[in-house]
Amino acid sequence: MRKRIVFIMATICVLLITGCGASNSAADSAGTDSRMEENTEQTDAEEKAASEDIEDSAISSEIVKELTMEALVELYENGGLALKVEEEGLEGFLAYGNMKQVSGMADSLTGLYTCDLVYPYMSEDGITSDRNYELQLSYWRPETAEEYGHAENEIDNIRLLEKESKDAVLLYEVDERFIPTKDLQEFLQRDYGIDQYLLCDLPGEFALGEYREDIGFCDGWLLEGEMEELPHDEWISEAWYCLGGIGRGETASQILQFDNGTLTNVTLMMNHTGQYHESEILEGCEVQAVLVEYSFDLFTASGWAEYMTQHPETEEVLDSHYWYVFMGKEDSEIFYVLFLNQEYFTKDDAIHMAQSVRFTERAF
Numbered sequence: 296m297r298k299r300i301v302f303i304m305a306t307i308c309v310l311l312i313t314g315c316g317a318s319n320s321a322a323d324s325a326g327t328d329s330r331m332e333e334n335t336e337q338t339d340a341e342e343k344a345a346s347e348d349i350e351d352s353a354i355s356s357e358i359v360k361e362l363t364m365e366a367l368v369e370l371y372e373n374g375g376l377a378l379k380v381e382e383e384g385l386e387g388f389l390a391y392g393n394m395k396q397v398s399g400m401a402d403s404l405t406g407l408y409t410c411d412l413v414y415p416y417m418s419e420d421g422i423t424s425d426r427n428y429e430l431q432l433s434y435w436r437p438e439t440a441e442e443y444g445h446a447e448n449e450i451d452n453i454r455l456l457e458k459e460s461k462d463a464v465l466l467y468e469v470d471e472r473f474i475p476t477k478d479l480q481e482f483l484q485r486d487y488g489i490d491q492y493l494l495c496d497l498p499g500e501f502a503l504g505e506y507r508e509d510i511g512f513c514d515g516w517l518l519e520g521e522m523e524e525l526p527h528d529e530w531i532s533e534a535w536y537c538l539g540g541i542g543r544g545e546t547a548s549q550i551l552q553f554d555n556g557t558l559t560n561v562t563l564m565m566n567h568t569g570q571y572h573e574s575e576i577l578e579g580c581e582v583q584a585v586l587v588e589y590s591f592d593l594f595t596a597s598g599w600a601e602y603m604t605q606h607p608e609t610e611e612v613l614d615s616h617y618w619y620v621f622m623g624k625e626d627s628e629i630f631y632v633l634f635l636n637q638e639y640f641t642k643d644d645a646i647h648m649a650q651s652v653r654f655t656e657r658a659f
Contacts, residue, residue: 362391364412364428364483367455371479376453376467385434385448394432404439405451408432412455414483426483427458445469455479460487461508489516489541492658496651498635498644501538510534512565513544513632522639526602526613527593535591536615539635547630551585551623558583561621567592577620579650584622586645588637591615618645622652627659 370376379387388394388408397407410430417423431454437447445451453467464482465475476482487506497503501520508514511532517540525536534540544550552560560574569590577584593613594602603609616637623630633652635645 360391361393362388362410362412362430364414367412367430368479368483371466380450380453380467385432385450388432388450404436404443405433406436408434416484418486429456429458430454431456431463455482457482457485457487460506462487462506462514463508491655492543493541493631493652493654495541495633495648495653498539498640498648503541510540510542512550512563513542513546513630515542515632516540518635522636525593525615525638526606528595528598530595531591531593534634536593537636538639539617539633542632542634544630544632545628547623547628551621551625551630553625556625558585558621558623558625561585561587563587563589563619567595577646577649580622581652581654582622582624584620584649586642586649587619587621589617589619591617618642620645620649622649624659629659631658 367376370379385408391410394408394410397409400407409432412428412430413425414428415423416426433451433453435443435445435447435449435451440447440449449469450467451469452465452473454463454465456463462482462485464479465473466479467475489503489506497518499520501518503516504519506514506516509532510517511534517534518538520538522538527536534542550561550563551558552562557576559576563570570587571590572588575586577586591614593615599612602613618635618637618640620633621630622632631652633645633648635648
């Protein structure tokens with residue numbers, strides 16, 4: 296009997312110990328599961344926050360990224376520039392961090408944003424140098440757009456300017472009468488030296504300066520050297536009072552007059568310009584040439600009146616006189632003009648310069 300009581304009590308103790316162990320195991324398991332769930336929730340929250348940070352960073356990067364010349368060229372050559380204008384408008388371009396608004400244009404109907412760009416140019420002799428460009432984006436101001444039939448902030452045109460030469464090309468224009476360039480690479484690789492077109496003897500110790508986009512009615516290069524600058528109004532083109540220069544134009548049919556294949560005369564229609572003496576056909580030139588004498592007004596009527604007030608001793612109206620030699624071919628829209636200031640050069644100087652010209656294969 297006593298042995299049976301001892302056995303029963305031992306069994307009860309074993310059961311109690313086993314129960315406690317099971318209870319503790321269940322509690323531990325529940326605690327572990329709870330902690331795992333908490334850790335999982337924390338990890339998910341951290342991953343979500345990290346994901347949001349990445350998205351915010353991407354958005355921020357998208358806003359401040361800068362436009363490069365390479366990106367512009369790719370966008371333009373793939374037809375994407377006009378599409379970007381159509382789909383994104385002005386805001387699409389202002390997403391570039393290097394687009395800057397030009398101030399001081401309060402009186403203008405349109406506003407202007409610019410962007411500095413750099414492009415590596417390789418000359419024919421293999422020398423590479425960076426050329427600096429400026430992207431110019433013109434848009435219609437909200438206060439004037441509707442009056443002129445445009446939407447607020449509508450992009451009017453986009454141009455690319457080569458800073459040193461001031462040469463520019465049209466990339467986009469809302470007015471369909473103006474056609475953007477078809478070959479942007481040709482513009483970027485353009486050579487601005489005169490020797491790509493011709494070689495000639497320059498008079499005296501003078502040299503040609505840098506290429507200029509506008510020297511009156513064409514682009515070209517002006518002679519540089521010591522001279523006494525004539526008095527003139529501020530608006531007067533330097534080509535009207537400089538030593539002289541060489542011009543290159545692309546509107547020969549509007550200026551050169553041919554008769555049965557022979558260059559006989561020129562028509563140069565510009566305000567404040569006068570032709571005196573008959574034009575003269577020059578012999579001995581590589582292509583057909585005509586010599587003409589022109590005078591240019593150096594003052595407007597109001598400008599001259601003001602000048603006379605300050606210089607009452609002046610007796611004659613001040614103007615300039617030049618020898619002009621036009622050269623061209625009937626089947627080409629390209630023409631060239633050599634011009635020399637009669638104050639410094641003779642007719643023989645102009646003739647010798649024209650007869651010394653040797654054109655390259657790229658000239659016409």
